[in-house]
Amino acid sequence: MQISMQNIHKAFGTNQVLSGVNFELQHGEVHALMGENGAGKSTLMNILTGLHRLDQGKIIIDGNETYYSNPKEAEKYGITFIHQELNIWPDMTVLENLFIGKELKSSLGFLKTKEMKALAKEQFKKLSVTIPLDQEASQCSVGQQQMIEIAKALLTDAKVIIMDEPTAALTEREIQKLFEVIASLKKEGVSIVYISHRMEEIFSICDRITVMRDGKTVDTKPIPETNFDEVVKKMVGRELTERYPERTPNLGKTVLQVKNFSRKGVFENVSFSVHSGEILGVSGLMGAGRTEIMRAIFALDKFDSGELWMNGKKVNVKTPYQAIEQGIGFITEDRKDEGLVLDFSIRDNVVLPSLKSFAPKGIIKDKNEQTFVEMLVKRLTVKTESINSQVGSLSGGNQQKVVIAKWVGIGPKVLIMDEPTRGVDVGAKREIYQLMNELTDRGVSIIMVSSELPEILGMSDRILVVHEGKISGELTKAEATQEKIMTLATGGQ
Incomplete structure (x- = not known):
């Protein structure tokens, strides 16, 4: 799937969030979308998936002007969004969360629980996840809930997956496993929009990067043609001399x-x-x-x-x-x-x-x-x-x-x-x-x-x-x- 978002504008009341943003996603590409908090990254992706309506601009998908009326419709056509804020139902089981709204049913309307469990176990195996499927989601840690959300997206057979801070709650081992899954999806032709503030990840797994600042597109470049300092300067509009400020601790009692x-x-x-x-x-x-x-x-x-x-x-x-x-x-x-x-x-x-x-x-x-x-x-x-x-x-x-x-x-x-x-x-x-x-x-x-x-x-x-x-x-x-x-x-x- 190829996507081109052209001259996108969006305001909420008097707050102009996006002002002429351009973004392109190619088939089988991992494209980093970066910017400071409030730069408009999530809003742009919410417009793509139909959660918000754009005020001005065009969305071209595989050569056709396309607009989705809601995220469920976008998912039906192959675009899945793993949000930064997790959409977990705490009182439901892990299995129920994985298939919510997409339950497998027989011709008589009975749930195909055995089949759903088999599919869930298959995805969990890919992600090296060991969470009991009958456990309530509220008993899972934030990191485990994040892995459930990722597994849920993989179950949709998506053509495009938008990942908003997917590794924020994960350990190093889980992050490496996710990167292996991303590489595998890329080989299968799945396109990924990767929103993250972790620079090491961006330079490790992404093909191109688009930087946004104050609701505008600043630049799009292949990853090999840029570096950490250049990206930071474009994001914040200034240079950050040191990543971690110097500490001179004066320890007391x-x-x-x-x-x-x-x-x-x-x-x-x-x-x-x-x-x-x-x-x-x-x-x-x-x-x-x-x-x-x-x-x-x-x-x-x-x-x-x-x-x-x-x-x-x-x-x-x-x-x-x-x-x-x-x-x-x-x-x-x-x-x-x-x-x-x-x-x-x-x-x-x-x-x-x-x-x-x-x-x-x-x-x-x-x-x-x-x-x-x-x-x-x-x-x-x-x-x-x-x-x-x-x-x-x-x-x-x-x-x-x-x-x-x-x-x-x-x-x-x-x-x-x-x-x-x-x-x-x-x-x-x-x-x-x-x-x-x-x-x-x-x-x-x-x-x-x-x-x-x-x-x-x-x-x-x-x-x-x-x-x-x-x-x-x-x-x-x-x-x-x-x-x-x-x-x-x-x-x-």
């Missing part, structure tokens, strides 16, 4: 101690500490228990045994509210379901954990609240017309900035950041890293869980590696390498 944390079947005898002014990186494969440990510290999930100590004193944290009272903030990896209330405004989301400070006598001081939110939105460069805009209307990266603003706003002593730059563009990533440096300069302790090894190596002062629910090793910044981390993450010494 121990702030948080986790002692012998255990939860049967999930993690066992986990002990570690973090100092004031320190960024403690936490690495490990998906399912190793990294996120589960952090959720237990913040009291989102229960633990069976263990102790928490803050500034040398044992503390009793049984609820997230008690964790906040102790000065612990938690940026969850699942911003859509746990990090934000999508129907609320940016303002309401940012002040949620800090409401008590704006209403000491039960009455909210609007002016103070507005000043507080505007300051945080400005500091984190959230692209929005107003702090009263619905947070669900923002791009994924800008939503992530709102999540970070919410927890920075409580003035934390310890800030747990689980995948803090997932779905965030290279320019915004650097802004988040600089903010992390500013926080640690003020004595805040940061625990950063990340699946991106370059991020772990670039920002951590010390690194813990988790393997099968246990701390398998600890590395200083000086001795850490990708090879050592992966060795520990896979159970080696």
Whole structure:
């Protein structure tokens, strides 16, 4: 399938999102679509698949002017979109999620469960996925849910697959498996639009790249004819001298101690500490228990045994509210379901954990609240017309900035950041890293869980590696390498 989108314009009210965008996709090509958060990448693909109507321009598919009325029609003709924000039904099983709306039925209307299971197992085998098909999707990690979405797309026999940040929740091993699947699809003539902020991936698997900025097409080039610095400059309109800002940590006393944390079947005898002014990186494969440990510290999930100590004193944290009272903030990896209330405004989301400070006598001081939110939105460069805009209307990266603003706003002593730059563009990533440096300069302790090894190596002062629910090793910044981390993450010494 060949696609040509010509001079595409789209506005939502007074907000002009696309202004004359041109994009071409060739048969059997992996085409990278890059740009800062809010550049219009997802909107462009939503127009292609019929979720939004264009205001001006043309879409030519295989030589014919073509417009789909909705994503289901686009899928029927061979175009599938794997969205950055996962479309998983949590109360349904994995199998039901894979075939929702596309169930196989007999002539009498009975479900062909055996046949669907066989097809699902075949796709899972291609992706090296081992998730029970009868398990509820809510019991799956974000990474597993991402693999379910990818498998769902492969089941449609698509001619074009749009992948929006497909590896954001995946481990290195899963990413490599996905790349093998992409190479196989390409040989079969399937075209792929690959939206990602991970430069290494773009230069590893893509044939061409189109860069967008502020709703316009900046350039399209074959991958061999460009480089990292050129792409970044075109994306952000300026040069980024260093990918990870230099850190000069001034470590103070121990702030948080986790002692012998255990939860049967999930993690066992986990002990570690973090100092004031320190960024403690936490690495490990998906399912190793990294996120589960952090959720237990913040009291989102229960633990069976263990102790928490803050500034040398044992503390009793049984609820997230008690964790906040102790000065612990938690940026969850699942911003859509746990990090934000999508129907609320940016303002309401940012002040949620800090409401008590704006209403000491039960009455909210609007002016103070507005000043507080505007300051945080400005500091984190959230692209929005107003702090009263619905947070669900923002791009994924800008939503992530709102999540970070919410927890920075409580003035934390310890800030747990689980995948803090997932779905965030290279320019915004650097802004988040600089903010992390500013926080640690003020004595805040940061625990950063990340699946991106370059991020772990670039920002951590010390690194813990988790393997099968246990701390398998600890590395200083000086001795850490990708090879050592992966060795520990896979159970080696």
